[in-house]
Amino acid sequence: xxxxxxxxxxxxxxxxLFPEVFSDPGVSGKDLNRPGxxxxxxxxxxxxxxxxxxxxxxxLSRAExxxxxxxxxxxxxxxxxxxxxxxxxxxNDPMGDFFSLMLMGQAQxxxxxxxxxxKDKYQEARRQGRFxxxxxxxxxxxxxxxxxxxVNPVEAKQLKLLFDTYLEALSVRQTAKALNEKGIRTKTYxxxxxxxxxxxxxxxxxxxAHL
Numbered sequence: 001x002x003x004x005x006x007x008x009x010x011x012x013x014x015x016x017l018f019p020e021v022f023s024d025p026g027v028s029g030k031d032l033n034r035p036g037x038x039x040x041x042x043x044x045x046x047x048x049x050x051x052x053x054x055x056x057x058x059x060l061s062r063a064e065x066x067x068x069x070x071x072x073x074x075x076x077x078x079x080x081x082x083x084x085x086x087x088x089x090x091x092n093d094p095m096g097d098f099f100s101l102m103l104m105g106q107a108q109x110x111x112x113x114x115x116x117x118x119k120d121k122y123q124e125a126r127r128q129g130r131f132x133x134x135x136x137x138x139x140x141x142x143x144x145x146x147x148x149x150x151v152n153p154v155e156a157k158q159l160k161l162l163f164d165t166y167l168e169a170l171s172v173r174q175t176a177k178a179l180n181e182k183g184i185r186t187k188t189y190x191x192x193x194x195x196x197x198x199x200x201x202x203x204x205x206x207x208x209a210h211l
Contacts, residue, residue, distance in 0.1 A: 003053045006085050018049060030111060032067060044080045052082045057100075058107035068104045135197065138162075138187045138210060158184050162210060172211075176202040 007017050020043075024034040037060075043049040052075065054060045060082065061068045075082060083089050087103060125132050131149050136142040139159035140149040161184070166175040185199030186206050200206070 002085055003055060006053050006083070015051070018043070030061075030064075032061065032071065037061075041074070044075055044078050049080060052080060054082065054084055056086045057082065057084050057103050058110070061104075061107075065101065065104045065108050068107070069101065072100065135189050135191075136187060138199075142189070144192075155187070159210070162207075166207075166211060172204050172207050176204060176207045179207075 001021070004017060004021075007015050020039070022036040022040040022043075024036040027034045027036075040049070040052065044052070052060070061071055072082065081089075088099075122132050131142055131147050136149055139152060139155045141152045142148075143150050161182075162175070162179060165178050166172070169175050169178065180201045185201060188197065188199040190196055
């Protein structure tokens with residue numbers, strides 16, 4: 001592991017490898033409540049950890065700049081510095097803080113750009129009628145061969161009724177109640193392995209998803 005080697009190369013300076021590696025595979029770096037990060041912060045708060053080594057600074061946090069800054073300040077208050085294998089490590093002074101903020105801002109910008117591109121990709125796919133995974137929504141069936149959604153005429157009328165009812169009631173709760181009283185349910189569909197998922201009565205959450 002590259003971070004392990006980074007620490008081992010500095011053993012002559014008194015560095016010692018902590019027995020636990022803190023990581024959160026598959027969890028977004030914008031989440032500051034990650035289990036691995038929380039264990040790391042607990043170790044820093046309670047004394048055993050004196051420094052943190054990451055591959056890049058944005059591997060520790062890709063949260064909003066002010067949240068990343070608070071995280072850095074919390075660690076510094078405990079005397080814990082953050083070192084990066086790839087990014088330059090700046091000093092604990094105004095200039096170092098300035099460059100650190102630049103890196104945090106860059107990480108935030110990259111996250112937002114990626115999010116925007118993914119969103120645009122999904123929106124364009126939907127405009128073209130392509131299916132992007134999950135289960136088909138009410139009003140449509142899935143053509144698995146073409147990986148496209150096709151209109152279900154019966155459900156399309158139910159979907160129109162859903163919108164008309166909401167525009168009249170302007171209440172999610174009342175709209176759900178009206179649909180349920182008429183026997184209209186969420187989408188019944190088949191999974192890729194042939195299992196049937198039956199529709200359920202509408203509640204606030206499922207109705208919001210359709211609106």
